[in-house]
Amino acid sequence: MCDVVVVGAGIIGASVAWTLTRAGARGRVRAAAPAPATAASAASFSRATAFGKPPRAYFDLTHAGLRALHRIGAQGAPGFHPSPTLLWARDPDRLDADLARARQWGYAAEEVAPEAPAVPRGVDRAALSPRVVRLPDEGWVDLPAMAGWMVDRARREGAEVRFGARVERILTDAAGAVCGVALADGGRVDAGTVVNAAGAGAEEVAGLVGAQAGNAGRAVYDKAVEKMPITSVRDFLARPTEDEEIELIEWETHTSNGTGPGAGGDRNT
Numbered sequence: 007m008c009d010v011v012v013v014g015a016g017i018i019g020a021s022v023a024w025t026l027t028r029a030g031a032r033g034r035v036r037a038a039a040p041a042p043a044t045a046a047s048a049a050s051f052s053r054a055t056a057f058g059k060p061p062r063a064y065f066d067l068t069h070a071g072l073r074a075l076h077r078i079g080a081q082g083a084p085g086f087h088p089s090p091t092l093l094w095a096r097d098p099d100r101l102d103a104d105l106a107r108a109r110q111w112g113y114a115a116e117e118v119a120p121e122a123p124a125v126p127r128g129v130d131r132a133a134l135s136p137r138v139v140r141l142p143d144e145g146w147v148d149l150p151a152m153a154g155w156m157v158d159r160a161r162r163e164g165a166e167v168r169f170g171a172r173v174e175r176i177l178t179d180a181a182g183a184v185c186g187v188a189l190a191d192g193g194r195v196d197a198g199t200v201v202n203a204a205g206a207g208a209e210e211v212a213g214l215v216g217a218q219a220g221n222a223g224r225a226v227y228d229k230a231v232e233k234m235p236i237t238s239v240r241d242f243l244a245r246p247t248e249d250e251e252i253e254l255i256e257w258e259t260h261t262s263n264g265t266g267p268g269a270g271g272d273r274n275t
């Protein structure tokens with residue numbers, strides 16, 4: 007049995023803690039937040055998709071994630087809502103490329119007649135692109151519900167979980183090996199492995215041992231959602247539609263560096 011401290015209790019930290027404790031690790035979770043999934047995981051559009059996500063390795067990862075959501079949903083984890091995505095594509099070349107890749111890589115995707123699908127109330131059909139794709143195996147995730155459940159399961163497996171516990175330092179021994187973390191409140195947790203699941207704080211946590219985290223802290227917003235009088239993305243996803251099958255429409259991604267709509271060719275995360 008090894009000691010692991012997980013820094014962060016968003017969906018990543020929660021799932022790592024749950025998985026590790028099930029595998030027999032002695033888990034400790036420390037999150038600066040007051041509850042599970044209050045940061046990016048609470049703001050997420052929560053769309054579970056692998057469509058339009060080259061290169062192949064990235065597609066395989068996101069596709070495996072989607073299959074895992076179906077699997078853990080069937081095992082009783084709350085939060086995953088299987089529901090087909092309808093995607094109104096503005097760029098025909100990109101759509102053709104995405105569809106060709108989906109077929110080649112075994113991802114369910116079909117083009118449907120533009121007049122066929124009903125649209126959520128408040129959306130102007132005339133403003134939508136004439137090309138519509140239906141992605142039948144997708145869904146969305148209530149991340150706070152799922153992360154809360156995972157943290158609870160990790161606790162039941164013996165993990166020690168504390169919120170409001172900001173990790174300020176990563177401790178190393180005389181040989182330079184990681185041996186735990188120091189908290190802002192003066193506390194300390196001894197562990198031979200530290201998992202950095204600090205989300206937008208990952209860069210800072212990695213920097214505590216002179217390392218670098220990947221692409222953290224990118225801001226996006228949803229043009230379609232922005233126009234609607236809603237209080238949260240989850241409210242939007244849970245709204246009734248004319249056709250109960252419909253959960254999502256496509257959105258454009260704007261990056262925080264001000265380079266404009268769809269910068270970098272992004273559709274969503």
Ligand SMILES: Cc1cc2nc3c(=O)[nH]c(=O)nc-3n(C[C@H](O)[C@H](O)[C@H](O)COP(=O)(O)OP(=O)(O)OC[C@H]3O[C@@H](n4cnc5c(N)ncnc54)[C@H](O)[C@@H]3O)c2cc1C
Nearest residue numbers: 014015016017018038039045046047050051053173205207
């Ligand atoms: C607006 C928006 C829309 C998105 N839409 C989608 C989508 O449709 N589909 C999709 O797949 N993804 C989407 N994403 C991305 C997805 O939501 C994130 O990748 C995911 O929620 C990140 O989870 P996380 O656990 O890494 O981080 P977070 O949920 O941010 O959790 C980070 C945790 O680390 C803790 N922490 C940070 N620093 C410290 C510290 N020093 N000590 C202790 N704890 C610390 C925080 O308190 C928190 O508990 C979206 C993101 C945003 C912001």
